[in-house]
Amino acid sequence: MKTPYLPKWADRMIAGVPALLVLLAVMLPSPKPANAIPAFARKYGLPCSACHITWPELTNFGQVFRDNGYQLMNERDSPITRDASYFPASIRITPQWHRESANNQTIDVTPGTTEDGERKGTVTQAGFDLSGMDMWFAGTLFNNISFSVLPSSDSTATFHFENAYVRFDNIRGSRWFNLKVGKYELDLPVSEKREWTLSGNGGFYYIYHFIPANDTNIFGGIGDNQTGVELTGHSANSYTRYAISAVSSLDGGVNLAYGCTAVNTNCSTPAGRTLDYYGHFEQAFNIGNGNLGYMKVGAYGYYGFAPTYWQTTGGTTQLYGLGNKPFYRAGAEWLWYTTHWNLKGVYLHGWDSLCLANVTACNLGHVIPDTTGFQSTSWNGGFLEAEYVISPQWVLLGRYELIRMAQQGVVGAPGSLSNLDAYTFASRWNPFMFSRAGLAIQAEWSYIRSTDITNQGGAFGSTCFNPAAPCHIGSNSLFLATDFAF
């Protein structure tokens, strides 16, 4: 059989994709935790594909199940309807192989010494790896009282609680009133915890975490789980949904201290005792009775506060935050779900007030700071994602995300400082689909390009070589994994 000519690199790439079917791979050190729960499948006898486009991403049926408080509302939701040996627990982990490469990095001319100076270079690393592990316990405590506890570890088995909450469902028999108390993911336009891309480089949504260069707002982004209360409601088929949250300005941290973020590496910075507010509303409608699927539009907004200086004792020991200044993140969404195609677009506008954008200018206690040369910072960003559902067991994805600074925190800084573009392509294949456990074979490739440094996790962390002028870091990642959950 005559085949068209293929250059060697394409040959290897093509071979690489199906070869992963038998390849055991390992995952990045800073994994994106994600939620899919075979315990639900075991409880109700449904295959994973009933609730998930590809687990963990939800179908509308799965969204209704979740909105009902993990209940099917068929009088078999209470734990008493199950044999006592049923336990609502699942684990998930992703052994993987990955390769990370970033250019324009600063490296020593002679390894081992700075005597010979530094130069620009590309840093590449590759190998087998593990992701963190999720242990998820979720379900109902009683009829219309649901819960979730998710101890999650990084790849070194250091645990934290990703979520832990109780939810009072269908208060007074109405699906428009559900109250959640604890730590949870905000009702984001597209859930990041239930996205299925996994790599540290391209597996998450940058707009949900972005903080521009020089900005020291210790808020980690709306993609971080928060602690507080949430009131939600939905229509019978979840085509109309709303959520209102009031959370402590802790970025989901515990012990009344800020959670660790890329900026707040202290991890025990006391908070300013304020509350942040989040709201989200979305409306879906069938296109042509559903033969062209359904579309969703929505809007969301997060209005928060962060301290700019602290009450201390002994001069340096921080007691609690003061000088709380506001910031917000707001935007809109547009989604279109059909049998084979899913399109998602989310827009975000971010704004950090002057003092948060430049904490050094305001950290002067009651003294009015000199803010010459500084200003508030704002940016616009968004992503467009297309998924092609070949079958309930095989999905392909392509995503483009961008962030463009509208105003830099430092007057006169280059306008493109911190801009970023991200491209992610992925394929996820489930060899079997049933109701006891799940396994997915995944291949993911991403490329991120950022101007100078951004305060993100993942592939970044090094300074761009020659920081005097904005320079672009390009980071690409190839990720091959076996992602499984029981």
Place this chain on the structure above:
Amino acid sequence: MTMSKNVKHGLMLCALGLSLAIPGIAVAQDTGAHAAGLTGRAEAGKLDYRRWCVGCHGEEGNGEGNNAQWIDPKPRDFTTALFRWRSTPTGSLPTDQDLYDTITRGVVDTFMPSWRPLTPQERVDLVAYIKTFSTKWQTQKPGTPIAIPPEPPTTIESVLRGRETFDKLQCWKCHGPEGRGDGPSAVTLTDDKGLPIRPYNFHDGTRFRCGETNQDLYKIFMTGLDGTPMPSFVDNLKPEEAWDLVHFLRTLQPHVKSQSRDLWLEYVKTHKDIKPIGADSAGQ
């Protein structure tokens, strides 16, 4: 340039992967489906069936999905084309709308969820697809839905007449004198597959498996539940008598708010010597 060995092996593995995803097996042609003002096609329903239904109802639609052995009651076997919840007389096929309604409503107190979150088109496509599991749909037409006359007002006289009917027709033999599903014949009931089945417990129940309105209740005993011990009483009841029976049956449901029950409780306060149900039965 010939295909490199890597690519060849890769493609073989891909084919293996694809072949592991076995599609459903239908035996009959697509006769289409019409419900909710839409037309459904089996080809479109096939992928939806694989996503949502195959785990319980099985690739061959025979109710033997890999979960079926752990589920009670068992999933419906579409190959027999025998359906319980119909608007058509006993012994006839349901209408497409009947099947669509069952999918939409789900079946309470079973593992069949409400599939309302699916779009109407997806649901009507599924109706078209499940019909391809039996050739009966090609050789027979669905029955004509029974006529349900408008419900007359609920009065205590209607309730008392319905109570007489419940006694005379001996519904209590299976459903029990208080409708608790504990009649003398209840424990020996089996469905068509020979598996034990209990009669409806009015006392504990809120909804019925096929709905929750008085019209739904009327349909149950006027069409019978094919495939179960519940027969059709359409030859034994005039429509007015059937409505009287509906009004009485509501008095057996303490968890459902109804005018019938309110009237009955009022009546019982002033009539302490009501003859118990089943007292007059021959030989009791």
Place this chain on the structure above:
Amino acid sequence: MRIKFGLALVTLILAGSAMLVTGARPAGSGTITGKATFTGTPPKMRPIDMSKEPYCQKLHNPPIKTQDVEAGPGDTLKDVVVYISAGDEGAATPSTPVRFDQKGCEYLPHVLTMEANQPLQIYTDDPVAHNIHPMPKLNEEWNKSQPPGAPPIDVKWDKAEFIPVKCNIHPWMHGYFVVLKTSHYGVTGDDGTYAIKNVPAGKYTLTAWQEHMGTLTQQVTVSGGEAKADFQFHALPY
């Protein structure tokens, strides 16, 4: 000579028509008879406990026994259906109805034979409620109630099939509607014998069906007079 021949011819014609008029069997039509027996040990038939229906319990003292295998003296079998399963031409569907009774919480007869599309009338003679629940695979399954005093149910079966029928209210009530294509069939009586009359001459396949022990088949040739076909089933105690 001619007159003798003519007379003979007339006599022959007259005799022939006389035979037709008197309805005497035309040459080449016979009867198939035989007996159904068994070897081995059949399962024990157990007395039926009708205490759930006191009215019926009172009627049967001692209680009647289950009827899966109705064995008689000399190891004979009752209610075996013997019918022509091949070689038979189709006949017009009879319009006389066959009757099935529910009496004393028993089906009478236990096995009822009929032809496809022949009217069937189901009666209840009991002051207790019954439901009639036939469970065919080829014909349409239905389930109807017959409360005390209900009129008979009129039905037809359009496909040949052995249809089990039961009452859900009284779980011991089991019977069969045997719907056949052929009009040549018989059912063995108490003495295990059957007779199929008015069978045109020819070669046929004869099948005997017993509800518990299955079917036996043999070839039979009918050429006027009586053709004998006995069936010996092999019984197992389970």
